[in-house]
Amino acid sequence: MVSAAMLGSLLAGCGGGESESQGASTEPSKEASPAVAASAAPQKAKYKKLRVGFPGSGQAAIGDLSQIAEAKGYLKEELAPLVEAYELIPFSGSGPAINEAFATGELEIGIYGDTPNVTLKSKGIDTTVVGIGNAALDAAFVIPADSKITSISELKGKKVATGKGTFMHRTLGEGLASEGLKQSDIQFFQMNTTEAQNAIQANQIDATVITTTIALKLEETKTGKILVDGSKHPEWKGLNVMAAKTDFAKANPEIVTAYLKALHRAWEYAKANPKEVKEAWAKASGYSVASFDYQYPDNKLGEFFNPDPSSEIVKRLEYTKNFLLENELITKDVDVAKWVDRSYYEAALK
Numbered sequence: 001m002v003s004a005a006m007l008g009s010l011l012a013g014c015g016g017g018e019s020e021s022q023g024a025s026t027e028p029s030k031e032a033s034p035a036v037a038a039s040a041a042p043q044k045a046k047y048k049k050l051r052v053g054f055p056g057s058g059q060a061a062i063g064d065l066s067q068i069a070e071a072k073g074y075l076k077e078e079l080a081p082l083v084e085a086y087e088l089i090p091f092s093g094s095g096p097a098i099n100e101a102f103a104t105g106e107l108e109i110g111i112y113g114d115t116p117n118v119t120l121k122s123k124g125i126d127t128t129v130v131g132i133g134n135a136a137l138d139a140a141f142v143i144p145a146d147s148k149i150t151s152i153s154e155l156k157g158k159k160v161a162t163g164k165g166t167f168m169h170r171t172l173g174e175g176l177a178s179e180g181l182k183q184s185d186i187q188f189f190q191m192n193t194t195e196a197q198n199a200i201q202a203n204q205i206d207a208t209v210i211t212t213t214i215a216l217k218l219e220e221t222k223t224g225k226i227l228v229d230g231s232k233h234p235e236w237k238g239l240n241v242m243a244a245k246t247d248f249a250k251a252n253p254e255i256v257t258a259y260l261k262a263l264h265r266a267w268e269y270a271k272a273n274p275k276e277v278k279e280a281w282a283k284a285s286g287y288s289v290a291s292f293d294y295q296y297p298d299n300k301l302g303e304f305f306n307p308d309p310s311s312e313i314v315k316r317l318e319y320t321k322n323f324l325l326e327n328e329l330i331t332k333d334v335d336v337a338k339w340v341d342r343s344y345y346e347a348a349l350k
Contacts, residue, residue, distance in 0.1 A: 047083045047255055053098040053110040055166075056090030064133045064240060065305050066111055068266035068277065078258040078265075092192060095119075096165040102127065108248045109259065113137060113167035114239040114320045121339060122321075122330040126246040129309055129317070130344040131260050133240035136304040138295055139171040140215035140229035144203045145222055152228055153179040158206035161189040161196045165329075167238030170320065172209040173327055174236045175228060183327075200224045216291040231294075239316060242307070253344065260348035263307040271302035309340050 054064065069075045070088060079086050089107070091097040095116025101107045103125050110117075111133040121127055143149050149158075152175050162168045176182060189205060196208040201223045218224030230236040242263075249256050270277050278292040278299075296304050317336045324330040 046081075047252055048085070050079065050083045050086040050109070050255060050259075051089060051107045052086065052259075053089050053091055053101055053107045053112065055094040055098070055112050056092065064111060065263045065266045065270070065307055066133060068270055069262040071280075072266065072269060074262040074265045075259070078262040079255070082252075082255050082258055092194075094163050094166050094192065096163070099125070099165075102243075102245065107245070109242065109244045109256075111240055111242045114241050114317055115167045115170045115324065116165050117241045117243050118317065118321050118324055118334055119165055119330055120243075121334045122324075122332045124332075127243040127339075128246045128249050129241055129313075129340040130244050130249060130256055131242035131263060131307045131309055132305075132313055133242055133263070133307070134305055135237075135239055135313070135316075136296065137167050137238035137240055138212040138230045139168040139209050139236070139238070140212045141172075141175055141207055141209055141227040142200055142215045142218055142224045143207045143227050144200055145225055146203075147206065147225070149206065149227060151179070152176065153181070155207055156181060156185050157187065159187045159189060159204075160207045160209070161191040161199060161205050162209040163192055163196075164190045168209045168211070169329075170238065170323060171230065171236045173323065173329070174233070175209070177327075178233070197224075212295050213287055213291050216294055217287055220288060220291075235319070238320070239313065241317070242309075249341075249344070253347070256344045257347040260307060260345050264345075264348055267302065267305050267307055270305055274299035274301040277301060308345055309342050314340050 052066065054066070066075070066088060075086065089101075091101065091112075093100075095113045098107065098110045098112050099116050099120040102110060102120060103123075110127075114137075117127070117129070141152060141155075149155065155176070160172065162172050173183060176185065189199075191199060191205075191208070193210050193214060196205070196210055197214065197218065199205045200208055200218065207227065212229050215224070215226050215229065219226055242260075244256055274296075278289055278296070278301075281287070281292055282289040293299075314336055317340065321330075321334050321336055325333065
């Protein structure tokens, strides 16, 4: 994983090319949005500390717009007038751990997978989707390097591990369903990414579903091999969703808007400097540039990292919600159209 400090040193001095063109969508905004109302609000005291959660193990998540925004100083510039301090907090337990932190009031914002986001909302925790961190989260089925398994169908009755409640868990379900299987047809083991990697390398499990970047590193080091990934199954790809506690967002719309403005600036930088960004990620993370090229082909970082929670994002979240309902991973419906509020991003563009 890449720390903000490490990426900052690597990106410092990378070629400019940052564009201030807004590229605003023509989609209608919602009436009486708190983000728009904030512009007329009187000056108020700075917020004490903004806490933002990410999946990670000791460092910020690889490839997220927030990481670029932190490294380039955009977050500091946009948030300084509004908050006394902010903290980017990594969670080794990924989405489920972030959900717990939301539920116990330890976070104002989380940027993490769509699957745990929908799960949290379905349990009655009041969040609002205000932006996107990554629109192309990708996971792969990985087997031990000497495994004779050649298809997902052969995993029936086998030991398969992934993080329960993560976007990778949905990829597992999608992959099994593509072969007419259910989770009950395998021996499921709950493991975080590090545990799953170790288990694959030690031949303790028959397969795992982990991020494509990590899967490719296992292949490169010949300690595992990819069985199937999302390159031919775009419907398996997940989203890194930026969700804010609804009461926080309504009370502090200018903070949410400032954060999104920093993300928009980071997006513009990534579009203009894709090669430099991927090289920086590779140097700081220990993963190869080839792994980032594989996950984000043709240097189209603008396509993958657009922070706009557009109508297309609503459709993808609806798809995720329906999958979770159909597979009884959640029991209560979520009104996705009402859950997503694009007005904060629209305000950031202004």
